[in-house]
Amino acid sequence: MxxxxxxxxxxxxxxxxxxxxxxxxxxxxxxxxxxxxxxxxxxxxxxxxxxxxxxxxxxxxxxxxxxxxxxxxxxxxENNFENLRYEGFGPDKIAVIVEALTDNKNRTASNIRTIFQKSGGNLGTQGSASHNFNQLGIIKIDKKEISDEQIFELAIESGADECISHEDFHEIQCPMNEIYNVKKNLEKIIANFISTEIEWVPLNSA
CATH class of the missing domain: 1.10.10.200 (Integrase, N-terminal zinc-binding domain)
Known part of the structure; x- marks a missing residue:
């Protein structure tokens, strides 16, 4: 048994x-x-x-x-799918951006509005929250791949604007339309990446 x-x-x-x-x-x-x-x-x-x-x-x-x-x-x-963005504010007036892929925008808008309300926030209009963010290219690399000193120099040489070393990974920031050119340059030295994405980055993270 x-x-x-x-x-x-x-x-x-x-x-x-x-x-x-x-x-x-x-x-x-x-x-x-x-x-x-x-x-x-x-x-x-x-x-x-x-x-x-x-x-x-x-x-x-x-x-x-x-x-x-x-x-x-x-x-x-696939013809009815749309890529939509919703903006609003959560508790303590924290700006929130939600990106959704949907085939029913009325249903999705209703669901998003309900989530905001249940969380103590409110759904806003287009532009109400996005002015608090920059859209940037974000490349993340495991710290096992390269040291803090080496990645900073390599990132700048590759065309990145900024390189931040966190506890477990390096985060490279660049203009979103340059993300793949920057990554192509990084690939000359680095083989493995955690992620390569376009992200909304807060203008003020304090």
């Missing part, structure tokens, strides 16, 4: 992991499809698509799945 119980436990654990992986792949696939639909299907010409593909590869998503997601960008079932 103990052997059977152990197998059942392993099977249950694997099934749960497979379900979670499938959920992640589905989300990544949708982002790839929409990125390809909104821009060029060539990753070299589409920064958002490049970022989505890199995220998929980091999650060990099969190459065939990625290619199918790009091909789906012209399919009818």
């Amino acid at each position: 103990s052997g059977h119980s152990k197998w059942a436990s392993i099977k249950h654990s694997k099934g749960k992991a497979d379900k979670q992986r499938s959920k992640v792949f589905s989300k990544l696939s949708k982002e790839i499809s929409v990125a390809a639909k909104l821009g060029d299907k060539d990753p070299a010409m589409n920064p958002r698509l490049r970022s989505a593909i890199q995220a998929a590869r980091s999650a060990n998503m099969p190459k065939d799945n990625i290619e199918r997601a790009i091909d789906k960008s012209s399919a009818n079932n």
Whole structure:
């Protein structure tokens, strides 16, 4: 019985992991499809698509799945998806930006408004919160890859504006339209990256 119980436990654990992986792949696939639909299907010409593909590869998503997601960008079932931004304020008037990918903007707006209200905040208008942020290219590298001194010099030489060393990783900031040029320069020395993304960075983090 103990052997059977152990197998059942392993099977249950694997099934749960497979379900979670499938959920992640589905989300990544949708982002790839929409990125390809909104821009060029060539990753070299589409920064958002490049970022989505890199995220998929980091999650060990099969190459065939990625290619199918790009091909789906012209399919009818992707035509109604929109990339929307909501702005508002949370508790203590903290500025909040929410980016959502949706096929029903009325439902999503209602859900976002409810979340803000339940959290003690309120949903604002376009521009009400975003003026408190800069959109920057953010590249994160594990500190095991390179020392604080080396990464600072390399980041500046690669075209970055700033390099911040945290406890476990280095954070390189650059203009969002330069993120892939900066990363290409970094790749001459560094092989592994934690993430490469466009992020909203607060103007005042105090």
